[in-house]
Amino acid sequence: MEHFARRVTIADVAEKAGVSKTAVSFAFNNPDRLNSTTASRILDIANELGYRPDPVARMLTQRRTGAIGVLTPQELSVIFANPFFGSFSAGIAGVAEEAGYGLHFISPLHGSLSRAIHRATVDGVVAIGLTIDHPEINEIRRAGLPMIMVDSDVVDEVASVDVDDEGGARLAAAHVIELGHRDVAILAIDGPRSTSSGEGGVVARRLRGYRETLGAAGIDVPADEVAIGPSTIAGGIDAFERLWAGGRRPTAVLAMSDAMAIGALRAIRAHGLTVPAEISLVGFDDIELAQSTDPPLTTVHQPVRGKGEEAVRLLLSVIEGRDPRPGHRRLDTRLIVRGSTGPVPPRRQEVTAARPKSA
Amino acid sequence: MEHFARRVTIADVAEKAGVSKTAVSFAFNNPDRLNSTTASRILDIANELGYRPDPVARMLTQRRTGAIGVLTPQELSVIFANPFFGSFSAGIAGVAEEAGYGLHFISPLHGSLSRAIHRATVDGVVAIGLTIDHPEINEIRRAGLPMIMVDSDVVDEVASVDVDDEGGARLAAAHVIELGHRDVAILAIDGPRSTSSGEGGVVARRLRGYRETLGAAGIDVPADEVAIGPSTIAGGIDAFERLWAGGRRPTAVLAMSDAMAIGALRAIRAHGLTVPAEISLVGFDDIELAQSTDPPLTTVHQPVRGKGEEAVRLLLSVIEGRDPRPGHRRLDTRLIVRGSTGPVPPRRQEVTAARPKSA
C-alpha cells in the first residue's frame, strides 16, 4: 500500500516544521538566507519525512533540465549494437558528465522522431547522422533548442562536427592502388532513408573519396561492384556474399565501416580465401577491435570518441551562452596500415589489368 | 537575437486565436471536445507561431515523464566503452522504445550518484551492477520510485534480474579440467568499490563457481593466480602481464569477461605463445566479437541483451501497475566451446601435475 502513498511535497515539510514553503526551499537552495538553526531543523525534518524535491517542478521554474539529448534517426536497439556508437557515446558522456549534465537518448518513438523530440526534456541536442533537410531538424531549430549536428551533410548554416570522410576514403583507395590492385569492390553503408546516406552525407562523401581516387588511377567501380548493407558484421557478410554470388572476384575490398569489414573478413574466409594474400581489405572507423581481428585490420582511423567530445563542447558553449553560434568543425582522419592489405596476388595481376574500364 | 526571444507559450496561442488556454490544450490533447473548425484553427495558429507544448510543464501535471532511467555506478564514459554494455543497452532500448519510453542514463554526477538521481526525471529505474547495500538504492526505494536491479547481489527483497553466473563459471572450469588442465589462472573483474564486486555480487559469484569446481577436482587457485583488473581489453592485458611478471605460467586462463579474455589473448601472443596450443583461454559474456577473434573465443554465454529486455519488462509492469512487486528472475548461462581451448600441452603435463596444492 505504501507504494501509493502520496509523495511528500514541500508543503508537507513546511507544515511539519511550522514554517513557510519559502523557508524549506531556502533551506535547500539558499541556506544562508535562514538562521542556521532553522535551516538544519528543516533539513532534518525533510530527511525524516523522506522528502526529495521534485526534479520536474524544479526544472519548470529554473528553465533548465540539466540533461543533453542524443538524437538518432534509427532505433536505439539497433544503434547500441554498433560498437562505433559506444565510442561516440563515451565521448559524449565524458564531457557531459564533467559539466554535470545527464544524457537522454532520443530515438523515433513509434516511428516518429518528431513525437520523441517533443517529449524530451533536454537543454540541447546532439544529432548524429541526420541530414539538414530532415524535417525534425527544422522543428528543433524553430523551437530554439540548441543543437549540434554530427556527421550530417551540412557545412555551414548550422553548428556541426564531422570528420574528413572524403579524405580518409581517398587514403584508403590510394593505399590499395599503390599495392597494385585494380579490381576493387566497395562495401557501402545502407543507412535508413534521409539519414546521412543522402547526397552530401557520410556515405556519399566516402564513396566520392573512393571513386575519385580510383578514377584518377583509371579504375572505374561500376555500380555492381558496390554492395550496400547495414553497418554491421552481418551486413558485411551479406554484402560480400552478394558480390560473390554475382560472380565478382575483386582483389581488394574497401568497406565503409570496420563492422562491415569484419563481416567481409569472415565471409572471405568462409570461401576459403586468405586475407591479405588473396584479397586485401580496408575498413573505416578504426574501432578498437580492428586491432584484434586476424589479420589486424588496415583501416581509416576517425576520432569517433573525439567527435562526441567536440560536439558536446560546442553544445555546452551555446547552452551556456558562451558562443551563441559556433560554426562547423571537421576532424582529421588517417590511414592505419595493419595486416589486412597486401600486394595483388600474382596470378590475378594480368586478368585484373585487362579488365576494361567501363565508361 | 531571436535566440533569446521568449518561448511561445500556450497563452500566446490562446490570445492570438482569441480562445482560452483550455481550448488550446484541448486542441492538442482532446480535440473531440472542441468544434473541429475551432480545433484546426487553433492548431494552425499554434503551428504558425511555432508553438510546442513544454514537455516539462506537461510532466508536472501528468505526473509521468515517459522515460526510464538506467543507473550505473561508474561513469558513463567508461561504461559505454564496454561492448557488454552496448548489448545490454540495446535490450533495454528495444522494449523501452516499443512501449513508448525514452532512455535516460544516470551516472555519478561529479562523483555523487545520489545527486544524479535527484536530478533525473524518470518513471522508473533499471540499476545495473549496484549492490543492495548501496545507499543510493535505499534512497530510491524510499522515494517510491519503481526499480529493477540487474546483476546485483540480491535474491529477493527487491525486484531483480540476473544470470546464473556461478553455474556458468562452473561450466568454464569443468571444461578446462576435462581438457586436463591443472594449472589454472583467473582474471577477475575489478569493479569500483561497492559495486557488484562485493560479497554476493557478480564477481564473487563467478569466482565461487570457478573455485568450487576447480577445488572439487583438487585444484586450488592461490590468490596470486587471480589477477584483477578493469573489464576491458587493456585491463585484460595488464592482468595477464602481472601474472606473467610474477612468474606464473598457467596452462589455462579463465577470464571473467570477454573483454579481458581478448586482452589476455593479445598479451599471450605478445609473449610468443599460441592459443590454444600452449595456453587455453575461456571468456565470459559471449559478446559478438568473441566469434571474430583468432582463435574464436571459448566462452560462457550469458543473455546480455535478454537481461536488459527482461529488466525493462519487469519495470514497466510495475510502472504501469500491472504487477506492483515482481520477484527475482535468473536467466541461464551456457558454455560455448570455440577455438581458444584445447588439451594441456604435453611438455607441461608433468610439471603441472606435480604442482602442490597449497592448503
Added chain:
DNA sequence: TAGGGTCTGTAAACCGGTTTGCTAAACCGC
C-alpha cells in the same frame, strides 16, 4: 413550454517547486 441532453467553450484550481517584494524584529552607533 418546461425539462433534459449534447455541444462548445471558459474560469479557476492545481501540479510542486522557486523567487520577488515586503514586513517585523533585532541590532547598531551615536
Added chain:
DNA sequence: GCGGTTTAGCAAACCGGTTTACAGACCCTA
C-alpha cells in the same frame, strides 16, 4: 531613543501546462 541596516521569515506571484466544474446555446422530446 532615534534613524538606518541586517536578519529571519512570509505571502503571493510565477513557471507552463492540464483538468475540473460550470455555463450558455441549441436541440429534442413530452
